[in-house]
Amino acid sequence: MTGFFEPHLDIALRHATPDTAHTPIPRVELSVGHHATGETPCLYRSMVCFILQGSKRVAINDSVLSYDSSQYLISALDLPLMGQVLDADRHHPYVAVSLTLDPALLAELAATMPVVRESDGKGIGLSINPMTVQLRDALLRLLLLLDTPADIPVLAPMVERELLYRLLQGPQGRLLRQIAQPEGPLVRIRRAIAWIRDNHDQQLRIDALCEASGMSRASLHRHFSAITGLSPLxxxxxxxxxxxxxxxxxxxxxxxxxxxxxxxxxxxxxxxxxxxxxxxxxxxxxxxxxxxxxxxxxx
CATH class of the missing domain: 1.10.10.60 (Homeodomain-like)
Incomplete structure (x- = not known):
């Protein structure tokens, strides 16, 4: 994909700062690394990540995924991972753009799209998917707003909607619809995860997790393991x-x-x-x- 993200890279490198990943665009962050790294712990949020240059490997329990600029990653919930930048140097740094997913906006968009038959869909809430021209073009329009910050309040929400619309049309549309649903296994596991994060320094109480998630013990363990690749403990x-x-x-x-x-x-x-x-x-x-x-x- 040589040149596929060349204009995106130029914009990202001009606006990336060494002390923060945040940008003026809500929910959008830039990440730049000038060195390959060893495995480093990181907490992936509910987000989509586009690599503009370089590649990365992420591992959770026994599941290992690698991706580069020809793909994008979707994380459906907060997941503690081991991440590793595989190739980067001063002349060709690792550059990535992430967008935190807004469940309310996903729900609004999904409601306007044709109803699809949802399968049970198994596997952890983390997936790698092929990049498309439509996503690339929408992402460029989003990054271009960094050059005209006065346009961000009006135009950024429009471009974000287009990006999410393209993602909903893609191979992980089912997963994204689950994020938008007010109920369901994914939403309940997110509640359990929120409880664990708020009480990570306390003894794990399965009864409290069941109450927080609204699930039985058997259902909690089954869905938690299926979605996160880990047991609650x-x-x-x-x-x-x-x-x-x-x-x-x-x-x-x-x-x-x-x-x-x-x-x-x-x-x-x-x-x-x-x-x-x-x-x-x-x-x-x-x-x-x-x-x-x-x-x-x-x-």
Missing amino acids: QYQKQLRLQEARRLLLGGEHSASDVAFAVGYESASQFSREYLRQFGAPPARDIRQMRQQIDAALVD
Whole structure:
């Protein structure tokens, strides 16, 4: 796809800033990386991500997905992943654009489109799909608004609607319609995930999850695993370890303090699970991360 995103790249690189991914366009973020990376924990929200240059690999439990500028990624809900930029350098940086999905707008658009027969649809709420010319052109119009910020309040909602309309027409239209539905397994699992995120430092209580999601124990476990690729306990563990790594990188807390802060009752158990997740004990992992950050800044 040489040149497929050339004008998009020019705009993105002119407007990307090193200290924030946010843009003046609501729900739109830019991400630029000048180096390939190792596996890094990240929390994907309910969003669509377009890679303009480079490629990336994301992994959740046993599921591994790779994509580049010939594809786009849809995440239906908040998922704790391991992400890895595969190819990027100073001359050809990794560049991506993400749009957080608005369930209300999806529902409004889906209501105006022909009714489709919905299948049960199995698999985690994360998918890779072929990029299309229609999506590329709508994305360019959205990015061009960064050059004329006064036009954003009027024109950005129109272009966002077109992008979502094209996505609803695509292979993941069923998944996007589920996001827009007021009820259903996906919406209920999102409620369970919200409870876990709000209480990640507390003991996981399945009864509370069932109450929050409105599901029985059997239904909760079945749908949670099918949609996220993780059990509720595994999901909570991923969130705890990601938060612990963030706190440790800040340099203001010891490993034992962080372990208790994120909900572990044993510092030794925290160290074992941290090692299993990130491939090194906390102190060495953070030291290596800081060395990588320093090297990137020097380069």
